[in-house]
Amino acid sequence: MAKFSHKMGGKEVGQAKTYAAPHDMSGKATKPKVNTESGAKVMDNMDISVGTISKGNYPADKTSGIKIRGTGAATKGVMARGPMG
Numbered sequence: 875m876a877k878f879s880h881k882m883g884g885k886e887v888g889q890a891k892t893y894a895a896p897h898d899m900s901g902k903a904t905k906p907k908v909n910t911e912s913g914a915k916v917m918d919n920m921d922i923s924v925g926t927i928s929k930g931n932y933p934a935d936k937t938s939g940i941k942i943r944g945t946g947a948a949t950k951g952v953m954a955r956g957p958m959g
Contacts, residue, residue, distance in 0.1 A: 901943035917929075936955055938955065939954050939955040940953065940954050941953060941954075942954045
């Protein structure tokens with residue numbers, strides 16, 4: 875016979891699937907979504923990374939702005955972006 879209760883310190887700490895079927899916040903049962911796209915198309919939309927290597931699903935760097943004065947030996951750039959006024 876399977877053990878469904880995993881009480882520790884008076885609280886239930888086991889897996890939720892043993893005592894509650896998957897449901898949404900309104901109490902309706904949920905169904906798993908089946909992906910019908912091929913493997914390559916699915917990977918186009920995913921932002922995956924391993925360690926410090928990323929696939930690169932991020933927006934391009936901003937290149938617009940105005941050149942600011944008085945930067946001297948600037949090390950962080952000389953362009954100003956954003957609301958100015």
